[in-house]
Amino acid sequence: MDVMSPIDSIKGIGEKTSKLLNKLGVYTIEDILLFFPRTYLIYPQCTIPNPDSVGSFISILGRIKSTPRLFKSKRGLDILTAVAFVEDTSVELTWFNSSYLKSSLEPGKLYVFYGKLLKDGSKYKISQSLIFEEEKYDNLRKEIQPIYHLTKGLSNNVLVKATKYALLNCKISDDRLPDDIEQKNGFMPYSKALYTYHFPETYESLVLARKRLAYEEMFFFILNSRLQEAQGVSYPNEFKITHHRKTDVFRQNLPYALTNDQSNVISEIVADLTGPYVSQRLIQGDVGSGKTIVAFLAMLDVALSGYQTAIMAPTEVLAKQHYENFKEWILESGLDIPVAVFTGSMKLSEKKAMQKIVDENDSCIIVGTHALISEGRTFGNLALVIADEQHRFGVQQRDRLSSKGNHPHIIVMSATPIPRTLAMILYGNMHVSVIKELPADRLPIKTCVIKEHMRPVAYKFVSNEVESGHQVYIICPLVEASETTEAQNVADYSKKIKEYFKDKYSIGVLHGKMKPSEKNDIMDAFANNEIQILVSTTVVEVGVNVPNATVIMIENADRFGLAALHQLRGRVGRGNAQSYCILMSGASGDKQTDRLNIMLKSNDGFFIAKEDLRLRGPGDMFGVRQSGEFSFKVADIYQDANELEMASSDVDDILKVDPSLQSHPKLRSTLNSFLTNQFYVL
DSSP states (O other): OOTTSBGGGSTTOOHHHHHHHHHTTOOBHHHHHTOOOSEEEOOOOOOOOOGGGTTSEEEEEEEEOSOOEEEEOTTSOEEEEEEEEETTEEEEEEEESOGGGGGGOOTTOEEEEEEEEEEETTEEEEESOEEEOHHHHHHHTTSOEEEOOOOTTOOHHHHHHHHHHHHHHSOOOOOOSOHHHHHHHTOOOHHHHHHHHHSOSSHHHHHHHHHHHHHHHHHHHHHHHHHHHHHOOOOBOOOOOOOOHHHHHHHHTSSSOOOHHHHHHHHHHHHHHTSSBOOEEEEEEOTTSOHHHHHHHHHHHHHHTTOEEEEEOSSHHHHHHHHHHHHHHHHHTTOOOOEEEEOTTSOHHHHHHHHHHHHHOSSEEEEESGGGGSTTOOOTTEEEEEESSGGGSOHHHHHHHHTTSSSOEEEEEEOSOOOHHHHHHHTTTSEEEEEOOOOTTOOOOEEEEEOGGGHHHHHHHHHHHHHTTOEEEEEOSBSSOOSSOOSOBHHHHHHHHHHHTTTOSOEEEEOTTSOHHHHHHHHHHHHTTSOSEEEEOGGGGSSOOOTTEEEEEETTGGGSOHHHHHHHHTTSOOSSSOOEEEEEOOOOSHHHHHHHHHHHHOSOHHHHHHHHHHHOOTTOOSSOOOOSSOOOSSOOTTTTHHHHHHHHHHHHHHHHHOTTOTTOHHHHHHHHHHHHHOOOOO
C-alpha cells in the first residue's frame, strides 16, 4: 500500500466512512498518517462513586443485576437503561440509540463503565458510558489512547483502527532528513516517530516522537522560505507615491496623540512606499496597540498619490467596521476619496455597485474579506495591499490579492507577539516593525484568576457591569459536550446562564459551526448592544471591536495557551471605561497556576510570550497549543522555540555549501512532498 493510495484502500473503510473522512480533509493514506491526535487519554483506575468525583470522568467496576430496559422517548429516541452496582453503591446507566447493547450486557457479569459521573438528588448517573470487559480494560490502562478530531457519524475507534492499519501496512520512507542531522540530534526514524505520535507506549517516547516531527516541520518550512528568499526578485518601485500634507493634517486632528512606536512605524512605511524597490513589511502590534490607524494613514498617502489600496480583513464584521470607520474619517476630513467594500454575504447587485466604484476611480480605498480575491474581481491601479490579522490568510491568498495589481507594496499586520529572535527566523524575507506601546487613553485591563467556588461572585460582577450599560463576553473551549473532554461548552452553558439570570438579559451564542450569515448577524447584534452577554468559543479571538464590552470571562482558562488568552483578553479594553478579564480555572498543578499567573503580571503580549517560553518544558505539550501565526500540524513556535532555532541553523549550514540543493535531490523531493501536505500559513 502506497502513501498516495486512496483512503478506501484501508481494510474496513467503505464509501460512507470515506466521505466522513473526506470532511476532515483525509483523502489518502498519507492524509491519515498526518491526521494527528488532538490529545490523549489514559483510562483511570476503577473507583467507587463518591461526592468528590461528581462531574469528573471516572471508571467503575460493577454488575448489572437484571436485563437492561429499552423504551422510546416522546421524540422517538431509543433509550436503554440499566443499574450497575459497585459494591453497595448503585449507578444508573443510560444510552441513547444504542439498542444493540441490550443483548451484549449479561446480568451478573462484571463490566467496567467509563463516563462522566453526575448526581441527581441521591442517585449517581452516567450517560453514554463506554463499556469494557475487565481484562480488556486492564490492558487498555497500560496504553495511552489517542483522541482525534471527529465529525458527526465518525467514531474515534474507526480512526484508531484505520490509522493503525495504515501505519502497519504502508511503506513509509525514513530517508527524509540528511543523515548527519538525524545523528546529531538523536532523532528516532520518521516511520517510528509517526507510529509513536499516534500510539505512544510511554509519555517519554511521545515527547521524543513529537520533538522529531516538530523539528522536521520547521526544518522544511524554513528551507522553503530560504529558497524562496534566494530566488526572490526585487521589483523597482514604479509607483510615484509621496507623503502628503493632508495626511499630516488628518493625523493632527485625531482626538488622541499617536504613540512613539506608531510614529516610528509610520516613518518606516513612508520610507518603504517612497523607496527604490517594492517593499514587504510585517507590523507586529499588541492587541489594542493601534495598528488600524497606522494602516489607514499609509492607505491615505497612497490614495492621495493617485493609486488604489486594499485591506483584507479576516471576518465580515471587521471588514464592515473598517469600511464604516474609513468612510467616516474621510467624510469628517473633507477628503474626496471613494471607499468600496466586498464581502461574501453581499448581494450581487451590491458587489457590482462596489466594482463600479473601483473601475471608475484610479484613486480609492478598498476593504474586504476573501471576497477581494474572488473570480472576476479586478483592481486596475493597485499600489498597496494590507492583510489584517495576517495569520488568517495563507501566502497564496495574499499573492492572489497582490496579483490584482502590478507588484504592489505589501504590509501584513499581526497581533500575535513573537519574540524578535523567532520573528527574524520566520520572516526572513520581510522587514519587521513592532508596536508595543498602547494609546495613552487606554486603561490597563484588570485580570483575576478565580476558582469554581467564586463563580457566584463572578456572575454578580457580570450582572453589575451589564446593569451599568456595558456588555460581556463569556468564552467556552467547546461547542458541544464531549464524551472525552471535561470542559464548558457553548450549547449547555448558554442554557445554564439564561436560567441563572432568569432571562433578565439578552444572551447570544456564537461558535465556528454556525453559518457565516448567522455569525455576522450575532456579531452585528452584539456590536449594536442588542445582545448584552455573548457566549462564544474562540471565534471572537480576532476581528471583533466592541468598545462597549468591558468584561471577558474565560471558562477553563487553564486549557488555553497564553497567546490565545492574551488575544481573547484584547477583545475588551477598547473603550474609555475600565475593563476586566476573569479567568475561571480548575487547574490543580503548580505549573498550570504559574502560567495563568503570568496573565496577572502584565498586559504586554511580548512579556507574556517571553515568560511563556521560560516556563515551558519538553513535556508541556497538550491543552496549551497557541493560536497564532503558523498552522503547523505538530510544531508550535513558542514551545518548540529551541527546535526552531536548531532547524534554522541546520538549514543555513546546508545552503551555505549547497544553495540550490543539487547535492541533496532527496531533500528537495521531500520538501515538495511536505509543501503538498503541510497547509501552514506564511
